[in-house]
Amino acid sequence: MNKLKTLDLVPVCMALTAAFCTIQVRAQSTPGPGNKTQIVIPQSPLNANAPLTGSEVNQSRPSQDVQALDGTGIISMSSIRKPQLLVGGAVSGGYDSNPLNLGDAKSSMLYSVSPYLSMQSSTNRTQFLIQYHPTITRYSSYSGKTMHLATAKMIGSISPRLSWAVDVAGSHGDDSLRLLGPAQTGSGSGTFLPNAGVVTNIDSGADLHYDASPRDVLGLHFSNSYSSFPALKRTGSVATASFSYNHALKQSLSLQIYEQSSRYYGDLKCTAIGAGVGIRWQPRESTLISLKGGPQIDTPGCNSQQGFSYGASIARKLPRRSQLFVTADRQPVVSYLGSGLWQDDVSAGYERSFQSSNVLSFDVGFVHSSTLANASSYHGTFFDASYVRQLHRNVSLGWGYRTFTGASGPIDIRRNILQFSLTFTPHPRPVSQ
Numbered sequence: 001m002n003k004l005k006t007l008d009l010v011p012v013c014m015a016l017t018a019a020f021c022t023i024q025v026r027a028q029s030t031p032g033p034g035n036k037t038q039i040v041i042p043q044s045p046l047n048a049n050a051p052l053t054g055s056e057v058n059q060s061r062p063s064q065d066v067q068a069l070d071g072t073g074i075i076s077m078s079s080i081r082k083p084q085l086l087v088g089g090a091v092s093g094g095y096d097s098n099p100l101n102l103g104d105a106k107s108s109m110l111y112s113v114s115p116y117l118s119m120q121s122s123t124n125r126t127q128f129l130i131q132y133h134p135t136i137t138r139y140s141s142y143s144g145k146t147m148h149l150a151t152a153k154m155i156g157s158i159s160p161r162l163s164w165a166v167d168v169a170g171s172h173g174d175d176s177l178r179l180l181g182p183a184q185t186g187s188g189s190g191t192f193l194p195n196a197g198v199v200t201n202i203d204s205g206a207d208l209h210y211d212a213s214p215r216d217v218l219g220l221h222f223s224n225s226y227s228s229f230p231a232l233k234r235t236g237s238v239a240t241a242s243f244s245y246n247h248a249l250k251q252s253l254s255l256q257i258y259e260q261s262s263r264y265y266g267d268l269k270c271t272a273i274g275a276g277v278g279i280r281w282q283p284r285e286s287t288l289i290s291l292k293g294g295p296q297i298d299t300p301g302c303n304s305q306q307g308f309s310y311g312a313s314i315a316r317k318l319p320r321r322s323q324l325f326v327t328a329d330r331q332p333v334v335s336y337l338g339s340g341l342w343q344d345d346v347s348a349g350y351e352r353s354f355q356s357s358n359v360l361s362f363d364v365g366f367v368h369s370s371t372l373a374n375a376s377s378y379h380g381t382f383f384d385a386s387y388v389r390q391l392h393r394n395v396s397l398g399w400g401y402r403t404f405t406g407a408s409g410p411i412d413i414r415r416n417i418l419q420f421s422l423t424f425t426p427h428p429r430p431v432s433q
Helices: 010-020 175-180
Strands: 065-067 074-076 084-096 108-122 126-132 135-139 145-159 162-174 198-211 216-229 234-250 253-265 269-284 287-298 307-318 322-332 342-354 358-369 378-390 395-408 411-424
Touching: 135 175, 145 175, 162 175, 175 411, 253 287, 269 307
Parallel strands: none
Antiparallel strands: 065 074, 084 108, 084 411, 108 126, 108 135, 126 145, 135 145, 145 162, 162 198, 198 216, 216 234, 234 253, 253 269, 269 287, 287 307, 307 322, 322 342, 342 358, 358 378, 378 395, 395 411
16 A cells, blocks of 8 residues: 555544444443543644645554553654653542432542553564553542553564554553543443443454555454453453455545454353445545444344444544544444443544644533343433643643533433643653644
């Protein structure tokens, strides 16, 4: 495939690609402040004047960019050669109306400390990045809570036409802390269960990509997800294998055909097989559209939840250093909302940069799922408004308001958070902006 230069909208395009151009049957992970399957909008100034290019349209090869766990942007894995240990973190405080996601709870003041550690290195053919980002929170009316999050990714090339990638992400801690993390969009932004307590999630994957020709790419993907919710007496696991074929009709338009098979082996024991087609289209330099979908057939153990999976997204750069995106999808989930459920969600976000050091952003998400014998119906709505001011190259000050309303079966959840934070970004960590 053509080697095109990566430009400034890569963070948004990467996130949209991960969420909607690889529809996989895997566990709904809840890693720490963020979520592996979520889109994390960078809380740093973006260059909204740069156009999109074909590199954003063709995302068939393993990306050399990774989302920073502290929510400060996208890290380039290939920019640091010698091994380096990078240190950063954030301190924050504010008000939380329902810290434990209960149906009826007492509000509390809060403060938290979130250190950040990463190790990064690269060679001509291999790059790796390890990140660790715990969130330690204390309340005026409740005992303290902690969430640990760690990720590792390695990518490389066997030959100019054959490349590979492996990654793993794990989290352990109190599920209610996810709402205090970096701004969230996508399917995870509106999913918060009551009384979930301490949760454990481990997600791993491996990819192999082969450039059959300048226009054709073959891909193999293997993944495994494990989630444990002792308080809910629930365990979910799923292993997935998928194959994809991508064909570039032209620089701004590509087509994809995919097939995937999944085996649920936790509380739910069954097999699911799906297939579909997709399209990625860049009608203008500032606009990217992605569509993908296909049927899924399940064995009876999956509670006969056959259906149609789809994903749709649009990202557009607007005048005055701003950008907008809208996403929607329907997908099967396991563990978090309930094994065998189908989940529908819609999310949108807007971000504008003022001068070169101030960012204003808004995010909204809605999630809905059906009812099964072993899981309650669910719906949730999330809204976030934040303002970040860059005080120094590595220091920023942020203010934010978040609200969440939802219901799991007969239990209603309402939560409002007002929070301010001071964030230190590691230097010389290169973050795409």
